[in-house]
Amino acid sequence: xxxxxxxxxxxxxxxxxxxxxxxxxxxxxxxxxxxxxxxxxxxxxxxxxxxxxxxxxxxxxxxxxxxxxxxxxxxxxxxxxxxxxxxxxxxxxxxxxxxxxxxxxxxxxxxxxxxxxxxxxxxxxxxxxxxxxxxxxxxxxxxxxxxxxxxxxxxxxxxxxxxxxxxxxxxxxxxxxxxxxxxxxxxxxxxxxxxxxxxxxxxxxxxxxxxxxxxxxxxxxxxxxxxxxxxxxxxxxxxxxxxxxxxxxxxxxxxxxxxxxxxxxxxxxxxxxxxxxxxxxxxxxxxxxxxxxxxxxxxxxxxxxxxxxxxxxxxxxxxxxxxxxxxxxxxxxxxxx
Amino acid sequence: xxxxxxxxxxxxxxxxxxxxxxxxxxxxxxxxxxxxxxxxxxxxxxxxxxxxxxxxxxxxxxxxxxxxxxxxxxxxxxxxxxxxxxxxxxxxxxxxxxxxxxxxxxxxxxxxxxxxxxxxxxxxxxxxxxxxxxxxxxxxxxxxxxxxxxxxxxxxxxxxxxxxxxxxxxxxxxxxxxxxxxxxxxxxxxxxxxxxxxxxxxxxxxxxxxxxxxxxxxxxxxxxxxxxxxxxxxxxxxxxxxxxxxxxxxxxxxxxxxxxxxxxxxxxxxxxxxxxxxxxxxxxxxxxxxxxxxxxxxxxxxxxxxxxxxxxxxxxxxxxxxxxxxxxxxxxxxxxx
Numbered sequence: 001x002x003x004x005x006x007x008x009x010x011x012x013x014x015x016x017x018x019x020x021x022x023x024x025x026x027x028x029x030x031x032x033x034x035x036x037x038x039x040x041x042x043x044x045x046x047x048x049x050x051x052x053x054x055x056x057x058x059x060x061x062x063x064x065x066x067x068x069x070x071x072x073x074x075x076x077x078x079x080x081x082x083x084x085x086x087x088x089x090x091x092x093x094x095x096x097x098x099x100x101x102x103x104x105x106x107x108x109x110x111x112x113x114x115x116x117x118x119x120x121x122x123x124x125x126x127x128x129x130x131x132x133x134x135x136x137x138x139x140x141x142x143x144x145x146x147x148x149x150x151x152x153x154x155x156x157x158x159x160x161x162x163x164x165x166x167x168x169x170x171x172x173x174x175x176x177x178x179x180x181x182x183x184x185x186x187x188x189x190x191x192x193x194x195x196x197x198x199x200x201x202x203x204x205x206x207x208x209x210x211x212x213x214x215x216x217x218x219x220x221x222x223x224x225x226x227x228x229x230x231x232x233x234x235x236x237x238x239x240x241x242x243x244x245x246x247x248x249x250x251x252x253x254x255x256x257x258x259x260x261x262x263x264x265x266x267x268x269x270x271x272x273x274x275x276x277x278x279x280x281x282x283x284x285x286x287x288x289x290x291x292x293x294x295x296x297x298x299x300x301x302x303x304x305x306x307x308x309x310x311x312x313x314x315x316x317x318x319x320x321x322x323x324x325x326x327x328x329x330x331x332x333x334x335x336x337x
Numbered sequence: 338x339x340x341x342x343x344x345x346x347x348x349x350x351x352x353x354x355x356x357x358x359x360x361x362x363x364x365x366x367x368x369x370x371x372x373x374x375x376x377x378x379x380x381x382x383x384x385x386x387x388x389x390x391x392x393x394x395x396x397x398x399x400x401x402x403x404x405x406x407x408x409x410x411x412x413x414x415x416x417x418x419x420x421x422x423x424x425x426x427x428x429x430x431x432x433x434x435x436x437x438x439x440x441x442x443x444x445x446x447x448x449x450x451x452x453x454x455x456x457x458x459x460x461x462x463x464x465x466x467x468x469x470x471x472x473x474x475x476x477x478x479x480x481x482x483x484x485x486x487x488x489x490x491x492x493x494x495x496x497x498x499x500x501x502x503x504x505x506x507x508x509x510x511x512x513x514x515x516x517x518x519x520x521x522x523x524x525x526x527x528x529x530x531x532x533x534x535x536x537x538x539x540x541x542x543x544x545x546x547x548x549x550x551x552x553x554x555x556x557x558x559x560x561x562x563x564x565x566x567x568x569x570x571x572x573x574x575x576x577x578x579x580x581x582x583x584x585x586x587x588x589x590x591x592x593x594x595x596x597x598x599x600x601x602x603x604x605x606x607x608x609x610x611x612x613x614x615x616x617x618x619x620x621x622x623x624x625x626x627x628x629x630x631x632x633x634x635x636x637x638x639x640x641x642x643x644x645x646x647x648x649x650x651x652x653x654x655x656x657x658x659x660x661x662x663x664x665x666x667x668x669x670x671x672x673x674x
Contacts (some may be wrong), residue, residue, distance in 0.1 A: 194571045217575075221582070223586070239576075245555060246559055246579070246580050263611070264608040266604075267608035
């Protein structure tokens with residue numbers, strides 16, 4: 001934090017499909033909404049200055065920190081983190097490690113963020129493996145799926161830690177009181193599931209500090225039956241990508257239904273506004289990015305194709321997480337295990 | 338088959354949410370379309386007669402076989418198969434085993450169908466485990482996901498058999514030439530994936546008799562990149578239920594967008610027909626039911642909430658499978674391994 005108590009967010013301004021333009025715009029929007037945030041923009045100094053010149057904002061809210069290379073999506077994560085020491089991603093992560101920032105945000109190479117998170121920022125004491133959590137819309141309130149791809153093969157103890165960390169995240173950052181935690185399974189009975197699930201179920205049942213409601217099928221999860229859905233990264237990533245695929249596919253089909261005949265085009269004009277508003281429900285950008293939970297400090301991965309609203313919301317999400325003492329609360333919970 | 342070469346389908350007319358009305362209707366529709374099919378309807382004789390009296394059809398195409406109990410959805414599968422010997426499901430499966438039918442169809446208790454398939458109909462020689470395969474719509478042609486829940490923890494050799502069986506099914510029943518087979522994974526690189534995937538990948542690569550195209554992410558699968566997606570039953574079932582959940586959820590949201598204001602209601606009237614036609618793309622009933630592959634004869638599970646079109650299409654699907662010699666082709670392929 002700054003001396004006057006402002007929260008400092010390190011933003012990798014060069015990672016993502018629309019970097020640095022949308023990153024800069026999102027940062028400006030965030031500091032214009034909350035005057036207790038300072039964003040440190042890591043990136044090409046000249047490009048950042050040129051983007052910043054387009055906006056009005058309190059100049060004390062944004063600091064440019066020059067970087068000299070970029071971690072690309074095609075880079076091998078471990079190599080990128082080791083070799084691109086002067087990149088916007090690596091410099092931003094070191095700022096978090098060294099206390100020059102309270103949170104770190106990037107839309108860049110997911111694998112590199114995961115590697116950098118583990119090796120530069122470092123795991124919290126007592127955490128086996130940090131996990132990537134995604135919030136997805138449901139028929140009710142959004143559900144946090146954890147893990148979504150950071151840990152492929154998971155031991156039951158890791159899933160228990162994901163349950164605890166996800167639960168704390170939902171409680172303090174999303175404001176859900178007593179979040180319902182479900183174990184992703186292919187049936188609701190306790191006897192169902194693969195070896196991993198059957199070994200994890202009794203451990204979750206014993207956890208006093210979470211509200212474990214039992215198994216949840218992915219269908220029930222999408223219906224909004226739980227607030228936190230626990231699974232290994234293979235299953236979580238598969239769910240997430242199925243979700244994105246079906247949603248995108250259906251949206252295309254609906255759009256083509258709306259525009260394929262003269263009559264439907266006329267109808268489309270009439271429903272346009274209402275339709276846009278409703279479909280926003282399926283937009284994940286409202287919730288900010290995917291937090292990597294279990295690190296010593298708060299790291300958030302946002303979509304590669306993020307535009308300014310998602311960047312802005314992610315910066316605001318960092319503010320909430322830091323103000324609520326998320327990392328400390330996770331550390332405290334895991335030290336009790 | 339009958340003496341004059343007609344294909345006999347045993348239909349459990351008592352299983353499913355709308356049994357026996359929709360089962361009887363679907364059977365009548367099927368025999369009215371193809372005169373080389375005979376449907377043996379297993380169920381309560383009086384109820385079946387009463388339903389049948391509503392329709393016109395060639396009476397030699399439908400045979401009622403009385404049964405005296407029903408396997409309910411709440412029944413424990415193994416108990417149901419063992420104890421309800423006079424049920425429509427068990428009698429129908431014995432007919433298949435004894436050669437009185439060429440295929441068996443049920444909308445009933447999935448677990449019981451799986452157990453009955455393995456214990457009454459029996460596994461094909463050389464098959465480790467029979468699997469349940471589901472066809473789901475994609476942005477292009479439908480993809481067959483196998484396994485979708487019959488086998489939770491799978492050895493790599495089982496996945497290889499699923500790949501071969503699914504490939505033959507798509508080729509001969511759906512008419513896809515040289516079906517592309519993908520291994521469900523969370524990245525496309527050969528080095529990605531959990532232990533199971535990494536052990537299975539090289540085995541699939543070595544298979545000379547399938548068109549293995551490598552790993553496929555669930556997103557790519559929904560985009561229609563492959564014809565057969567291979568995974569264990571835990572992952573497959575999770576994908577399937579995520580798919581159903583997201584599709585149902587979005588459909589509800591779209592519907593409410595269409596009807597929430599006066600203006601959008603007017604627009605909805607204009608697009609109604611076109612919209613209905615387009616949304617049919619997401620209806621799985623077009624493709625019939627989920628085949629259980631690897632048994633000595635052809636068993637198909639259809640949705641519990643199936644109506645007559647799905648029953649009809651499933652009976653027609655059985656006809657194609659039997660005419661094409663699906664079971665023999667699978668047996669031949671697996672004997673070469």
